[in-house]
Amino acid sequence: MNQSLIIGQYVPGESVVHKIDPRLKLIIIFIFVIAVFMANNIWSYVSLYFFVFASVALSRIPVAYIFKGLKPVWWIIIITFMFHLFINSGGNVIVSFLGINVYEQGVFQGASIATRFFLLIILATLLTLSTTPIAVTDAVEALLKPLKKVRFPVHEIALMMSISLRFIPTFMQEMDKISKAQAARGLDYTKGKLKDRFKALLPLLIPLLISSFKRAEDLALAMEARGYQGEEGRTKLRQLSFSKIDYIVIISLIVFLVSFYMIRV
């Protein structure tokens, strides 16, 4: 299993962050996305960092664990940074290196884009680490409810989402088993030419595809056998409701946003 990929893996806990209503969490992320793109000076970025790491600290999930999960993303962050560093030309030249000039603007632009990436990914990771997939889809369904007026299939979309989220770990386990079964038969997809490596993926993908079709069929049958017929007349086992924590979070969020707005130029 790819153990460095942790997005989508729920870490059970009892922290404040775990207890926030999932709807509120989604709204916070939405607002944060906007805020990240509105930041325009160093202090506004610092306050965003503060916001993110305060949330991480409150969640009591080890920072090292979250960082480990960023491994696949580091490269994207670094490459974007480099890209801006060398392409952007504005302000004074800071260093000249092999005939390439690095400008003030480039550094600032690069750093701010990388920061945006970094913070968004950490917050999104934190959301999935502290919220069960079911809670996320419940929240999505609740937040999209107004769209039902225009005949948008909210329930169905939410159901599809929860089913696909539900099966990610299952497929990862399955992939692990399949790749072990094939490795035991001498399959080697870590060595050789690129073409051979692609070819070596077939023995992994075909069993995985076949088993996912089978699972889908089983699931559909099981749902039908239990009389599933869409949203009509369904009640929810978990009713989402705001608690004291949520109101405190909302107040702190407003305080943060106001101060953030004042910090930026």
Place this chain on the structure above:
Amino acid sequence: MDIIFENVNYTYQPNTPFSHQALKDISLEIKSGSFVAVVGHTGSGKSTLLQHLNALLQPTSGRLVLGNVELPGAHHEQIKSIRQRVGLLFQYPEHQLFEETVKKELLFGPKNFGFDLKQVETELNDSLQEVGLEESVLDRSPFELSGGQMKRVALASMLLAKPQVLVLDEPTAGLDPLGQKKMMQLFKSLHENKQHTVVLVTHNMDDAMRYAEKVIVLNQGTVECVKSPSELIHERDRLKAIGLDVPEPVEFVEYMKARLGVLWEEEDINEQTISRTLVKHLKGGATS
């Protein structure tokens, strides 16, 4: 080849909140040419142990010797040679079948291990016969086969890679009773006639007792005991305590003692001793 575990520990996902130690200080030896069974409750570390035998997992700490290869620290080629010499049959054949025809499926392992495919093709029919399949399946798609047939195809494809050690994970699961018996007989004959080392991972105590020379009992990642079947029948309470089935003959003897008032004086528990005691009892002798 001998297999030696020396203080082997294995931890899944170390340094994460999900960190879980599956093997704790395992030390044991599986002699070349022996037939051992590994039994244990769900979560006892059976499948982790079995994946070590094939170098699919490597000890987090401790030492594992597989013939002339030592883990951790073996290089790529050595690991590949281990995978050829140790054949691993997984519980679900669906996880490995992917080719268009059974024939290609059978040749997949030997091809990966660099065998001469012309030579292997001449052996196909024999190996099909060995596992109890008909030649006509060769041109069929493996996905059209029944579960039992898939299992046999997986087994044949493993045997074609000429392993010295057979590691079998619940090989009889999903087979009908007759098929189960046939498959176990096949392993027995491979063991007896070709001197294969057989490691049978199962929770079917009856199979373990009937076929294995030694039974390794795992409990929560540690070796609870290593006993021969004739010793293990006296460990009824211990087996029950760690959630294992007690072999049926043993249960039957317990039943005779407790409910029928039979006096049990035999060392071994098998068909002969049971029938002998029952006869004695009915004649009025062996009553406690």
